[in-house]
Amino acid sequence: MRLGIDIGGTNTVWGLVNEQGQILDKGGIKTKAFENFPDYLNALSNSLKPTLEKHEGLKGIGVGAPNANAHTGCIEFAPNLVWGKDIVPLAESCEKEFGLKTFITNDANAAAIGEMRFGAAKGINDFIMVTLGTGVGSGFVVNGQLVYGHDGLAGELGHIIAVRDGRDCGCGRKGCLETYTSATGIVRTAEELLKQNKESLLIGQEPLNGFKIFEAALNDDPLALEIFDFTGKILGQSLADAVAITSPKMIVLFGGLAKSGKFIFDPIQKYFEQNLLKIYQGKVQIVPSQLPENDVAILGAAALVI
Amino acid sequence: MRLGIDIGGTNTVWGLVNEQGQILDKGGIKTKAFENFPDYLNALSNSLKPTLEKHEGLKGIGVGAPNANAHTGCIEFAPNLVWGKDIVPLAESCEKEFGLKTFITNDANAAAIGEMRFGAAKGINDFIMVTLGTGVGSGFVVNGQLVYGHDGLAGELGHIIAVRDGRDCGCGRKGCLETYTSATGIVRTAEELLKQNKESLLIGQEPLNGFKIFEAALNDDPLALEIFDFTGKILGQSLADAVAITSPKMIVLFGGLAKSGKFIFDPIQKYFEQNLLKIYQGKVQIVPSQLPENDVAILGAAALVI
Numbered sequence: 342m343r344l345g346i347d348i349g350g351t352n353t354v355w356g357l358v359n360e361q362g363q364i365l366d367k368g369g370i371k372t373k374a375f376e377n378f379p380d381y382l383n384a385l386s387n388s389l390k391p392t393l394e395k396h397e398g399l400k401g402i403g404v405g406a407p408n409a410n411a412h413t414g415c416i417e418f419a420p421n422l423v424w425g426k427d428i429v430p431l432a433e434s435c436e437k438e439f440g441l442k443t444f445i446t447n448d449a450n451a452a453a454i455g456e457m458r459f460g461a462a463k464g465i466n467d468f469i470m471v472t473l474g475t476g477v478g479s480g481f482v483v484n485g486q487l488v489y490g491h492d493g494l495a496g497e498l499g500h501i502i503a504v505r506d507g508r509d510c511g512c513g514r515k516g517c518l519e520t521y522t523s524a525t526g527i528v529r530t531a532e533e534l535l536k537q538n539k540e541s542l543l544i545g546q547e548p549l550n551g552f553k554i555f556e557a558a559l560n561d562d563p564l565a566l567e568i569f570d571f572t573g574k575i576l577g578q579s580l581a582d583a584v585a586i587t588s589p590k591m592i593v594l595f596g597g598l599a600k601s602g603k604f605i606f607d608p609i610q611k612y613f614e615q616n617l618l619k620i621y622q623g624k625v626q627i628v629p630s631q632l633p634e635n636d637v638a639i640l641g642a643a644a645l646v647i
Numbered sequence: 648m649r650l651g652i653d654i655g656g657t658n659t660v661w662g663l664v665n666e667q668g669q670i671l672d673k674g675g676i677k678t679k680a681f682e683n684f685p686d687y688l689n690a691l692s693n694s695l696k697p698t699l700e701k702h703e704g705l706k707g708i709g710v711g712a713p714n715a716n717a718h719t720g721c722i723e724f725a726p727n728l729v730w731g732k733d734i735v736p737l738a739e740s741c742e743k744e745f746g747l748k749t750f751i752t753n754d755a756n757a758a759a760i761g762e763m764r765f766g767a768a769k770g771i772n773d774f775i776m777v778t779l780g781t782g783v784g785s786g787f788v789v790n791g792q793l794v795y796g797h798d799g800l801a802g803e804l805g806h807i808i809a810v811r812d813g814r815d816c817g818c819g820r821k822g823c824l825e826t827y828t829s830a831t832g833i834v835r836t837a838e839e840l841l842k843q844n845k846e847s848l849l850i851g852q853e854p855l856n857g858f859k860i861f862e863a864a865l866n867d868d869p870l871a872l873e874i875f876d877f878t879g880k881i882l883g884q885s886l887a888d889a890v891a892i893t894s895p896k897m898i899v900l901f902g903g904l905a906k907s908g909k910f911i912f913d914p915i916q917k918y919f920e921q922n923l924l925k926i927y928q929g930k931v932q933i934v935p936s937q938l939p940e941n942d943v944a945i946l947g948a949a950a951l952v953i
Contacts, residue, residue, distance in 0.1 A: 465797075466797065467796050467797040467801075481892060481893070483789050483790075483792075483794050483796075484789075484790075484792055484794075484795075486789075486790055488789050488790075488892075488893055488894075489790075489894070490773050490789075490893055490894020490895065491771075491772065491773040491894060491895060491896035491930075492894055492896075492926075492927075492930060493894075494894050494926050494927070495773075495892065495893050495894035496891075496892065496894075497891040497892075497894075497924055497926075498891065498892065500891050500924045501888040501891050501892070502884070502887075502888055502922070504811075505810075505811070505884075512924055512925065513925065514922070514924070578808070578811075581808075582807040582808055582888070583892060585802075585803040585804065585806050585807050586787060586794075586801065586802065586803075586804065586807070586889060586892055586893070587787070587794055587796055587801050587892070588794075588795070588796020588797060588798055588799075588800050588801035588802075588803075589796065589797060590797035590798075616808070616820070618803055618806045618818055618820070619818065619819065620798075620800050620803075621798075621800070624797075624798060
């Protein structure tokens with residue numbers, strides 16, 4: 342039995358996970374409600390206390406959190422965590438507070454481990470997990486191991502340059518994949534295309550979001566279909582480049598955009614194959630995550646515990 | 648003691664390598680002189696016989712060869728090998744012929760292993776080896792292991808798209824890194840810039856090659872410096888993207904272009920840092936190979952033997 346904790350910018354959820362990947366107990370607190378880390382940790386401790394007292398012999402704690410560095414055990418400069426904008430010694434603090442060995446990694450890596458242990462990538466030693474959310478994250482698995490890099494910060498597929506001198510990115514550079522294929526990226530695409538005064542069910546729908554674009558696509562709206570085609574093209578091209586580096590057997594897509602089904606998977610698949618080097622063509626499956634969205638990070642975090 | 652064999656399109660060289668990476672005996676045959684694999688293997692066997700008889704207790708054979716697949720032990724569709732355009736069961740044939748366990752990998756991977764075992768990347772668990780020759784090859788090392796991918800064909804950095812819809816590549820696609828930063832790529836750049844009728848020491852120098860461009864740069868030729876700047880820009884940008892995937896501690900450059908010293912390293916370094924995501928800036932060393940050019944592949948091949 343292990344404890345998995347998923348720290349998001351808004352909510353923190355935890356779950357008690359058994360060997361089979363079942364979540365036996367669950368709880369959470371509001372991440373945002375605390376201005377400093379000691380207060381946050383105290384609240385987390387209170388939320389966990391009854392469960393920890395009931396279950397002795399826990400093997401350890403795994404945590405998935407934004408900007409979490411597996412090598413240092415710290416959250417490092419997380420722009421989306423009120424109490425995490427500096428360096429927070431998360432693993433060490435949890436070990437002290439709970440008396441349990443604690444492992445941490447970033448949320449996309451935790452999702453990759455969850456998918457490898459319990460989901461679509463079960464038994465697959467070489468795959469890429471791509472999370473398409475507010476940002477674009479990724480976890481690369483090679484030889485059955487997560488790629489952390491020498492500094493624990495590998496796997497930033499969202500920040501490879503998809504379009505040279507393209508859209509401004511929050512990271513200060515231009516054309517990052519994230520500016521096209523995240524939840525906000527697809528809205529930026531919609532806004533750009535709407536400015537060209539095309540006819541569309543999306544006209545006048547403010548604020549725009551991925552779900553409204555999906556609904557319009559369900560109604561055969563040509564602009565919505567064009568948005569998905571463009572988004573799939575950018576993502577397919579970038580995934581083809583990533584394949585030339587690690588040659589995975591599978592790419593798992595997770596997050597809001599991945600739930601748009603064929604509207605996004607068809608164009609991704611098409612442009613992906615078109616852009617692959619011949620030796621890789623027809624070999625790499627692109628599939629949606631097979632774990633419930635709310636549980637992926639908990640399961641992956643729990644699986645961090647060795 | 649291990650035997651390392653480096654199969655190139657023109658020559659095959661082999662060396663007897665000890666634990667310290669010293670080459671104690673050396674020899675070779677002309678790869679090109681044989682039209683089919685059995686004849687080639689027979690000649691290789693004759694060349695090796697005296698050495699194999701003298702040294703009993705060899706631990707095994709390692710081979711670096713173009714298009715060699717470490718997983719299958721075969722050379723697969725090697726355009727530059729007269730007798731290797733189909734599938735050649737190299738490892739199996741060597742084991743039968745020499746009675747020694749045989750390991751194979753492609754030439755860039757062999758170079759990466761040589762550099763990790765005996766060269767610039769000694770003791771480094773996460774690095775990228777880039778070979779800048781007729782083509783551009785690469786070997787990615789992650790957690791101290793070579794990245795082979797699920798099919799043994801990972802590490803084709805030369806075929807990531809450096810310029811979308813850019814130069815035609817031999818692989819059938821457009822804009823591959825190799826079309827800009829290989830020995831032929833840099834000549835293509837020179838030809839393109841010469842067409843703009845710039846003044847240069849290179850005018851009238853036919854056939855152009857990397858060495859002539861290097862010589863012109865030594866004489867402060869502005870066009871030669873522009874060629875290196877452009878080449879370094881393309882390579883620096885692409886390396887910055889690769890870093891976002893595996894976050895290496897070091898990038899080792901090998902081959903003709905890497906011998907142009909500051910003329911190529913200065914622009915690579917400049918554009919590399921400019922294009923890195925902030926979390927990686929100032930952390931990754933880019934260095935030239937530290938092994939003698941003719942020995943790298945033999946040493947790396949020998950080090951394949953476990």
